[in-house]
Amino acid sequence: MAERVIGPPVLVGIGLGAADLLLAGLLGLLALLSLLILIAPVVVVLLTSFSTSAALRFPPPGLTLHWYAELLNPVSSGFIHVAALHSVIVATIASCLATALATAAALAIARSGGRAARIADNLFMTPLILPGIAFGLAALMFVAWLRLPNSLALIALGHTVVIAPFVLRTAGASIAQLDPTLFEASDSLGASRWFAFRRVIFPLIRPGVAAGAFLAFVSSLDNVPVSLFLGSARTDMLPIRMWGMMESTLDVRVAAVSGLLVVFAFLVLLLMERAIGFARQLAQ
Amino acid sequence: MMLRRRALLACSLAAPALLTRRASAAGNVTAAIYPGPWEEAYRAIVAPALKSDAGIDVAFEPLFAVDEIAKVRAARGNPPFDVMVLDPGPRASGIDFELYEPFDGAKLKNASKVPTGLIDKYGAAVAAQVVGIAYNPKKVAKPSGWPDLFKPDFVTHLGLTGLQTTFGTMCIIEIAKAFGGSDTDIEPAFAAIKKALPQVAAVASPAALPGLFQQGQVDLMYINTQTVTTLKSRGVDVEFVVPDTGASAFVTTMHITKGSQHVPEAYAYIDAVLATPIQDKLANKPYYLTPVNKDVDPGADVPMKSVDEIGKFVTYDWQKINLQRAKWIDRFNKEVAK
Amino acid sequence: MNETRRAVLLAAPLGLAQVAFFLAPLLILAATSFATDERLRGASLQGWSEFAGDPFNLRALLDTMKLGAATVVATACLALPLALLHLVGGPGLRRLILIVSVLPLLTSVVVRSFAWIAILGRDGVIAQASVALGVTSTPLVLLQTEPGLILALTQIEMPLMLLPLLSTLGRLDPALLDASAVLGASLARTLRCVVLPAALPGLFAGATLVFASSSTAFISQSVIGGGRLVYLPSLLWQQAMVIFNWPQAAAIALTLMLSVLLVVTALNATGRRLHG
Numbered sequence: 001m002a003e004r005v006i007g008p009p010v011l012v013g014i015g016l017g018a019a020d021l022l023l024a025g026l027l028g029l030l031a032l033l034s035l036l037i038l039i040a041p042v043v044v045v046l047l048t049s050f051s052t053s054a055a056l057r058f059p060p061p062g063l064t065l066h067w068y069a070e071l072l073n074p075v076s077s078g079f080i081h082v083a084a085l086h087s088v089i090v091a092t093i094a095s096c097l098a099t100a101l102a103t104a105a106a107l108a109i110a111r112s113g114g115r116a117a118r119i120a121d122n123l124f125m126t127p128l129i130l131p132g133i134a135f136g137l138a139a140l141m142f143v144a145w146l147r148l149p150n151s152l153a154l155i156a157l158g159h160t161v162v163i164a165p166f167v168l169r170t171a172g173a174s175i176a177q178l179d180p181t182l183f184e185a186s187d188s189l190g191a192s193r194w195f196a197f198r199r200v201i202f203p204l205i206r207p208g209v210a211a212g213a214f215l216a217f218v219s220s221l222d223n224v225p226v227s228l229f230l231g232s233a234r235t236d237m238l239p240i241r242m243w244g245m246m247e248s249t250l251d252v253r254v255a256a257v258s259g260l261l262v263v264f265a266f267l268v269l270l271l272m273e274r275a276i277g278f279a280r281q282l283a284q
Numbered sequence: 285m286m287l288r289r290r291a292l293l294a295c296s297l298a299a300p301a302l303l304t305r306r307a308s309a310a311g312n313v314t315a316a317i318y319p320g321p322w323e324e325a326y327r328a329i330v331a332p333a334l335k336s337d338a339g340i341d342v343a344f345e346p347l348f349a350v351d352e353i354a355k356v357r358a359a360r361g362n363p364p365f366d367v368m369v370l371d372p373g374p375r376a377s378g379i380d381f382e383l384y385e386p387f388d389g390a391k392l393k394n395a396s397k398v399p400t401g402l403i404d405k406y407g408a409a410v411a412a413q414v415v416g417i418a419y420n421p422k423k424v425a426k427p428s429g430w431p432d433l434f435k436p437d438f439v440t441h442l443g444l445t446g447l448q449t450t451f452g453t454m455c456i457i458e459i460a461k462a463f464g465g466s467d468t469d470i471e472p473a474f475a476a477i478k479k480a481l482p483q484v485a486a487v488a489s490p491a492a493l494p495g496l497f498q499q500g501q502v503d504l505m506y507i508n509t510q511t512v513t514t515l516k517s518r519g520v521d522v523e524f525v526v527p528d529t530g531a532s533a534f535v536t537t538m539h540i541t542k543g544s545q546h547v548p549e550a551y552a553y554i555d556a557v558l559a560t561p562i563q564d565k566l567a568n569k570p571y572y573l574t575p576v577n578k579d580v581d582p583g584a585d586v587p588m589k590s591v592d593e594i595g596k597f598v599t600y601d602w603q604k605i606n607l608q609r610a611k612w613i614d615r616f617n618k619e620v621a622k
Numbered sequence: 623m624n625e626t627r628r629a630v631l632l633a634a635p636l637g638l639a640q641v642a643f644f645l646a647p648l649l650i651l652a653a654t655s656f657a658t659d660e661r662l663r664g665a666s667l668q669g670w671s672e673f674a675g676d677p678f679n680l681r682a683l684l685d686t687m688k689l690g691a692a693t694v695v696a697t698a699c700l701a702l703p704l705a706l707l708h709l710v711g712g713p714g715l716r717r718l719i720l721i722v723s724v725l726p727l728l729t730s731v732v733v734r735s736f737a738w739i740a741i742l743g744r745d746g747v748i749a750q751a752s753v754a755l756g757v758t759s760t761p762l763v764l765l766q767t768e769p770g771l772i773l774a775l776t777q778i779e780m781p782l783m784l785l786p787l788l789s790t791l792g793r794l795d796p797a798l799l800d801a802s803a804v805l806g807a808s809l810a811r812t813l814r815c816v817v818l819p820a821a822l823p824g825l826f827a828g829a830t831l832v833f834a835s836s837s838t839a840f841i842s843q844s845v846i847g848g849g850r851l852v853y854l855p856s857l858l859w860q861q862a863m864v865i866f867n868w869p870q871a872a873a874i875a876l877t878l879m880l881s882v883l884l885v886v887t888a889l890n891a892t893g894r895r896l897h898g
Contacts, residue, residue, distance in 0.1 A: 020809035030703035037700065037777045038722050040747070041737035042729055048740070054518040055498045058740035058747075079327070101636040108632035111625065120633060122890075127644055128831065129886055131838030133855050134875035137862050138647035141660070141872075144358040145650055161643045164636060173789065193628070215727070222730050224841060236346075243732045243841075244346055247491040248320025250498055250518055258733040265728040269721060354863045357660060377866070446849065448864045485744065486766050487849035495736065500745035501765060610865045617860075618678050621852045622768075 042262060049255035056252055067256040080241060080257065087227075087238035090152055091220035094159035095167075099213045101160070102167035103205075107197075110175040111183070121172070128165040132225035135162070140229040152235050158226040163219045167212035174208025175201075207276035214272060218265060312341050313549035315367040319346035321514055322369075325571035326557075334556045340549050348491075349374035350448065356383050356541055366544040367553055369410065371450035372534050373609065376602040379406055385540040391551045394558040397577045407539035410557045411566075412574040412582075413508045414597070415451045415532045417525040418515075420503035429528040430455075430462035433504065434476050439483045443502030446616040447609060449490040454532045454600065455506035456612075462529060467600055470612060474619050487620050497522065513572040533597035535576060648879075655872035669869030673877065679857065686853040687881060689772070690837030694829045696776045697783040701828065705787040705821065706813075709794070723784040726777055735845040738774040739765060742846065766848030774846045775836045782835055783828035790824030791817070826893030830886045837882060854878045 044058050049067055051060030071077050105124055109117045127135070139158050148154060178201065186196035202209075227237035238257070245251040317323045323346050334340050347355065349370045356363050356378075370378060378384055389395045389403040402409035417427055424441050427433060433442055447453040456473045457465075463472035481487075485502040494511050496502045498520055512524045538557065540550045556562060563577035574582050658664040673679050708719045726734065741747045742765040749761035764770030794817070802812040840855035847853070854874055862871035 017808055023809050023813075027703040027706055030700060031707040034700040034704040034780070035719075035722055037773070038725055038780055040741060041734050041777060042725050044737040044740050044747075045729060045733050048737075055515075055520050056495065056736060057498060057500070058737075097639075101639060104632040105636040108629040112629045117629075120637075124633075124636060124640065127640070129834040129882060131834075131855065131875070131878050131882065133838060133840045133858060134651070134879055135644070135647065137858070137871060137875055138651035139643075140358055141650045141654055141868070142647035144360060145662075147360070147362055150364060157639070157643050161640055164639075168636075218727055222727075224731060239730055239732055242730055244319035244323075246732060246736055247495060248318070249324065250494055250514060254733060255736075258730050261730060262725075262728050266721075269724065269728075273717065273721075350864050354866055357866060360661065444849070448860070481850070488766075489844055489849065492845055495739065496743075499739050499743050501739065501743045501763075610867070613860065613865060617852055617857075620850050621678070621682075622850045 045255055045258050046262065048252070049259040051252060051255070054252060056246070056250055056255065067252050068259070071253050071256045071260070077253065079236070080238075080245075080253065083236040083238045083241035084257075086152060086236055087221050090156045090159055090227075090237070091217050093153075093156040094163060094220045095213050095217040097156070097160045098164040098216050099167050099171075099209060102164045102212070103171045103209055105164075106168055106171040106175055107201075110172060110178075121168075124168055125165045127162045132162070132223075136225035136229035139226060143230060150230065150235055155227060155230050155235060155237070158230055159220045159223055162223065162226060163216035166215040166219060167209065170208045170212030170215070171205060174205040177208075178204060210272065210276055214268065221261070311339055311549065312343070313367065313546045313553050314343045314345060314365040315550075315553060316347050316352045316365045316369055317344045318348060318369060321510065321571050322573065325566050325573055329562060329565045329571075330553075330556055333559070333562055334553060337556065338549075338552045340552055342553055349450070353377050353381070353383065357381060361543045363541040363543050366541055366546045366550045368407075368539045368541055370407075370537055370539060371413075372537075372600070372602040373450045373453060373606060375406070375537055375539070376606045378539060379603070380606070383539075383542055385542050385544060385547060387540060392555045392558065394555055394560075394577070397560060397579060398558060399576070399578060402535055402576055407537045408554055408558065409535035409576045410538050410554070411536045412576055413451070413510060413534055413536060414574065415454050415506070415508050415534070416527055418497070418505055418507045418512050418522050419525060420497070420521050421523050422521045423500075423503040426523070427504065427525060427527075430459045433459070433506075434480050436483075438504055439480045440485060441503040442480070442484045443493050443496055443505040444477060444480075444484055444487045444620070445490045445493055445505070446620075447613050450534055451506070451508045452490050453605060453609065453612075454534065454598075456616075457600065457605075458527065458529065458532060458598070462527075467605060468608065474615065477616075478619055481620060509574065510572065517570055530598050533599075651872050651875055654868050655870075655876055657869050660866070660868035666869065669867075669871075669873040672867075672870050673873045678852075679874075682852050682854050682857055683877060683881060685851075686837050686855070686878070687885065689768070689775075689843075689853060690833040690882075690885070692768075692772050693775045693779055693836035694783075694832045696772055697780055697832050698825060698829065700776060701780055701783040701787055702821070702825075704784060705791050705824075706817070708788055709791055709817075720788070723781050723788075727781050731778070731841055734778060735774075735842055738770075738777075738842075738846050742770045742774065765846065766850060768847070768851060771843065771847040771851060775839060775842055778839065778842060779832045779836050782831040783825075786827040786831070787821060787824040790827075791821050794820045822896055823893065826889055826896075830889050833885055833889070834882050838878060 047060055048056065048058050050063040050065065051057065052062035052064045052066070053060060071080065074081060102124075105120070109121050143150075143154065182200060182204075183196070186200050191200075222239055224239050224243070227240055231237050231240055242254045242257055245254040315326075317326050323344055326344060331342050331344075334342055345365050352365075352368050352370065353374050356365075356368065368378070368383075384406050387403070387405055387407050389408065392403070392408065395403055395408075398409060417430075417433070419427060420441075424438060427438055432438055445452050447456055456470055457467050459476060460466070460470035460473035463476055465472040485504075486496050488496055493502065493505050493507065494515060497505060497515060498518070509524055512522055515522045538554050540547060540554075544550060558577060560577050560579050563575040563580045566573040567575045567580055567582060653662060654660060655669045656665055656667065658666040658668065704719060704723070708716050711719065729737075739746070742763070743749065744761060744763045744765070746763075746765070749763055752758045752762035753760070764773065798816050798820075799812065802816050807815070837853075838855055840859060843851065843853050844856050844859075855878065858871055858874040858878065861867045861874060
């Protein structure tokens with residue numbers, strides 16, 4: 001794939017008339033505003049996590065690492081650690097399952113084409129579109145009707161269905177970029193389908209699948225509706241615990257948790273950017 | 285290869301255990317508990333005491349009262365927890381929906397420590413809550429009663445909340461009474477609220493109010509002493525005011541869920557909660573949970589010397605109120621909607 | 623094994639998972655909406671009639687749809703310039719834009735709402751700035767107002783609009799832009815005739831996701847919007863968890879779902895027609 005290089009020369013080439021300058025300026029301003037709006041809340045959260053005040057107030061009166069120290073202390077924050085562990089376990093299981101199921105489905109859809117494939121694609125994407133809160137309530141009713149006990153496994157299954165669309169989208173985009181002759185070539189050379197997938201196709205779509213898996217993982221970690229309705233005492237989940245901390249105990253550690261999550265996810269993002277050019281995967 | 289396979293086997297055996305933990309052994313009880321100070325307090329004080337005195341492990345499920353009722357109803361006879369902790373409104377709902385095991389106060393060793401009338405065939409009171417007005421003394425003058433909230437100097441700082449919670453319902457009834465209504469006719473409250481709407485600082489869910497107070501969006505609200513103590517402990521400027529018409533109080537009760545498989549353990553748990561040393565620790569810093577045990581001092585912020593005085597506070601007929609609550613909640617929505 | 627059967631086998635696991643954990647719960651939800659109570663003991667239209675019979679609820683439905691539409695417009699207006707910047711930027715700027723656009727997804731929705739209270743509130747960043755900059759004489763408080771809510775939702779939903787836009791614009795052939803420049807077209811003309819048509823599929827995909835997400839964003843709507851802005855998700859919650867009227871709660875849930883589905887289908891159809 002040729003590297004796209006569109007740079008300032010295009011602007012110069014377009015000819016900077018007065019109207020053009022104005023338009024470019026306006027667009028630039030809007031873009032800047034956009035960036036500001038995207039970053040501002042994250043900055044607020046991070047700054048609050050260093051606050052010397054015990055109240056969730058912004059701007060913080062002073063800065064300290066106290067809340068992070070508190071957070072890492074297993075005696076005072078043990079219950080947060082448990083909730084975080086649960087969320088990570090569920091997110092790992094759900095994203096692995098979702099990746100496997102959605103990649104297979106994406107392959108099926110890409111190879112079939114036609115109306116049936118498009119309908120299937122739309123159907124598989126519906127969990128992304130339907131209201132999480134409605135689904136959460138439906139899940140609760142369903143689980144109650146079946147008299148199933150609460151468990152992390154159940155929550156993981158609920159999450160899987162809800163986050164699969166992320167992988168479906170990125171894996172599908174990756175597969176669509178593949179040269180169709182690849183499939184024919186491996187077929188005609190006598191390779192089994194599984195071999196072809198494992199050695200030829202998967203390495204090529206791995207970046208796209210990984211990008212989707214990352215989005216799915218993060219989405220599961222942050223999922224509130226399913227965890228809210230299906231969670232319970234023994235299956236305490238991080239976002240629910242954080243909600244309680246924010247509203248009931250007004251605990252500033254919740255900002256520290258969020259800070260840690262941002263830093264962790266940011267690091268993973270950078271790593272993925274190094275490894276697979278994550279940025280390019282998302283913009284495929 | 286061998287090592288890897290064995291590791292895999294070990295993982296796959298551990299996974300189901302990790303994924304489907306459930307209390308089914310004897311000496312276990314699962315209790316619903318209010319999130320926040322309640323949960324922290326009970327984990328720190330009640331759980332260890334129960335374990336060392338009776339050898340019972342307690343698992344806590346943090347839920348608000350209304351959510352407990354919803355979950356038990358959804359679970360249809362196979363309840364996710366053995367003990368519920370409820371405020372009067374949801375308690376009355378639980379009675380209507382028949383969600384409790386019949387409660388026998390005689391089974392509690394500490395029953396005599398609790399004022400008469402606070403243990404009945406549905407459950408036992410475990411804490412008291414006093415409800416009134418909270419304000420930020422640095423930003424607002426001290427209000428003397430409910431009508432003050434709607435005066436021009438105060439209303440721009442006021443945070444309103446609806447009838448989803450017990451304290452919200454009580455406060456709106458008190459506002460109604462201050463303007464000529466009663467506990468069955470709260471029209472005057474709606475009239476006052478409607479007039480105040482263009483100027484109020486915020487209208488929010490009960491759980492969101494403390495956060496808005498912290499952030500300075502509201503400086504005046506109706507709330508319970510529990511929240512005031514929590515805010516104070518976080519360094520927020522807040523004071524509690526007993527309205528001139530009197531403070532309202534209610535008791536929080538514990539009930540054994542119908543269909544529970546751990547009834548004896550549930551009684552032991554409730555008994556532990558009512559024990560004098562436990563109630564004393566819960567009443568002190570940093571939890572400040574108002575006790576029902578007659579031998580324990582309620583604490584400085586609570587406007588009563590001992591819980592015997594709870595009879596002096598304004599009380600309500602919750603079964604009568606519950607009949608109207610759904611309608612009132614609906615009405616509040618409609619009144620405050622822009 | 624023939625192609626179709628292989629395809630079905632590959633898609634089956636996800637399909638089965640969806641039927642079991644998505645479709646089945648929705649069927650129970652639908653059944654509950656036609657029941658007398660949450661135990662499905664009898665059939666009744668009460669849930670639906672109580673909900674649909676009250677004009678207040680219908681207005682809430684309309685307001686919810688309008689909120690979604692407003693958020694789509696706001697995110698489109700902000701995401702498009704950012705996407706254009708991405709288009710003309712160097713690799714460093716491009717990477718920055720992508721990482722920044724994924725950022726909202728990395729902060730918990732719970733904590734994000736608190737952050738917006740800090741920004742939009744009476745003592746918040748915007749209020750203090752508006753007085754300091756002399757824009758208004760009294761502090762501009764956007765908390766618990768619809769514009770404030772739309773602003774917060776814009777940040778929260780921006781990735782959903784930006785990522786598809788970046789994806790489609792990324793496929794734009796740079797030669798077209800060069801050609802347009804060489805042929806003497808102004809910036810406005812190039813944007814209108816070359817860039818926007820290319821961006822359209824991304825815009826529609828983004829619009830679908832943003833509409834669905836913002837109209838159903840329960841936490842943000844209640845925490846940032848407050849009690850005076852009434853949308854369907856909060857009515858759903860109230861009926862389900864405060865009043866325990868599950869048949870009506872189920873009716874509200876289904877109405878929300880069907881409305882969103884209707885708008886999304888219309889968007890998809892329009893998008894397909896415009897560039898089909």
